[in-house]
Amino acid sequence: MNIKNTTPDPSRQPLPRFRQALLEHNLEKEKDQATTSSSCPDPSAAETLPVPPVAPTVRSSQPNPKKQLSPEKNGKKPIIRKVFGLSSGTVHHSRLPIFAATRRPTEKMMWVWENPWGTAEVTGKLGQNHRDLHDLIMTEGLEYKQGLQRELYITIDPYEIWKKVGDTSSNLEYLYELLEDMRLAKVTIRYKDGGDSLGGIVSVIDRKYKAIPGPGGCVLERYLWQVTISPPWMKLYDTEIKVRCKPALALILRMRSGYSQAMARLFLTHKQNMTMKFFDVLNALGIEREARQVRRDVKPDLDLLAQIGITFGPGGTVGYEKKEGLVSFEDPRRRKSSTGAKS
Template sequence: MNNVLPLLPYEKGKITPYKQRMMPTTTASQARLQFFQPTRNPVYCTRKIETEWGRAEITGKLGVVHASCLESIMCFALDKRGLENGGVQILVDPYDIRRTLGEGARESRLLVPAKRHPNRTRRRISSGGYSSSAIRSLITDLTACAFSATIKTRDGDQWVCRPLGLVVGVETSEATRTNPGTGETRRMWRVTLGPAGVSLFGDDLALHYDPRPLAALRSGAAAAVARWCLTHRESPPAGWKLNTVLEAVGAETEGAVGRQRRLEVRREAEGLRACGLVVQNDRIYTEGVAPTPTSVVCTPTKTDDVACTPTSVACTPTSLGVPRNLQI
């Protein structure tokens, strides 16, 4: 394919304007129709989903890590072009994908000596265990999946995606980038979206946000909850019930497993706040809608004129009807 297709403007050294090459991070239906299982360890299965936003049938092994991988490809796209078959080819730096997925493993920062300058040290960020082969495995799962969705639009019409995978394939590009720390060069990737993926990203409600805070969430249920909440502009004044959102993303809410899922979401309160969400008790709010906790200060009233002092022996009880001015 490299010999047939011409080079992209970025590969020629001409960087496309940011607004023209910007791709949406994701779409609303991917979270609302549960395209990705609410776990970091998905299993291969066929799921039939039906919600108020439409219905879908997904076959494959897709979890929240696959969602973070796809979001990083779309968000950090360097360039794109359309294909004759209706697909789209995207140029992406594999380091951006590794950096995003590494957030989920809590990137460890190590000081190691630089190769060219032995007396200096540089800061290296580990990829959290996601090597190039591991990322290619995630993309293979995105390629092997099959989905068909019927999504409701605002005017009541529906459109149907063909039962094809989101990603068709990935190949190495001729474009390179230089690592400022080591001086080594790395080659970019060309990721091809199929016609089904193009129709999904082209006709659905597009969402633009940074995928790295979502990838940093350790709990798969919390990541699925965050993605579902971010499909809305803001939460209701009373917020969303935690159980309601867990049911909407396909997570278990009954028994010990349900209690564990709710506990996982509460433990990720700080991470969810970085995503723009606030967890209070059993409700979730978007920033700006969450009620601010107010402190209650007890002030004495006029009737509380009898107080106990350390030197007093007893306080005259007023609840027994004893007059306060009674002298014995």
């Protein structure tokens, strides 16, 4: 006889409605949390994930809008800014009598002179008035550019240069004549150390280089000039001691005699005090036969010579005492400036 258990199983008993609803609510909540956690990972966990390496960006050429294209790419002639600063010349420009010690030079087929510093051969007409203009162009130019062959392009205001020349009876045509003399002249320099330089001084004169407004409205426009200094002449600036004497140049331009000017330029190439015999000075300048004229013509300039440091002493001597602030030197072979080194 089989007896069935009629006691109901509690697990199979239907749950009360409120408990069933609570259970269903909890199940839905757990599903929502699981879904949220899978779609929004923990930020702290994301930080620990390894970051895949990024390949660097490679450009064929780095863009630089401020960088100017090189002259070669522009199809223009390569130009470099000047590097020698306000240097009127080198020691050999003044120690060798390239520019005659007169303000009224004459045309010469060839003039050769040798002194303790070397030999100069000059064909043409070059005097101290030419040297005045040369030094003004080298120190008062508006812009300086140097080409691949070392030629120097100088932009000048001819009116401003003319005012500093000091010859009120002249005009701009006078400046052009001096420049033309320097273009036609041929200069050969041989140094005692074996170096040499051959060629002219000026190679090109452009009198209509750039138009600018005229002064005071009376003239609509006038022109800046561009003067090109030849490569052989510029070679000296790369190999010889450069003389910066712009403050002294103002005194030299006021001198009336070419003898005085040549003498001042000679002594300003020395870096220390010195004394020379009067006839040795004349011989260095190529005027040893003109002693009487020199003594006569330098008298009006004695005060200006003294301001530079040049005095005439007893026994036929000429003394030089270097003045501070008038001249300084730069030796391109040493790549540094000096005002006190011995010459």
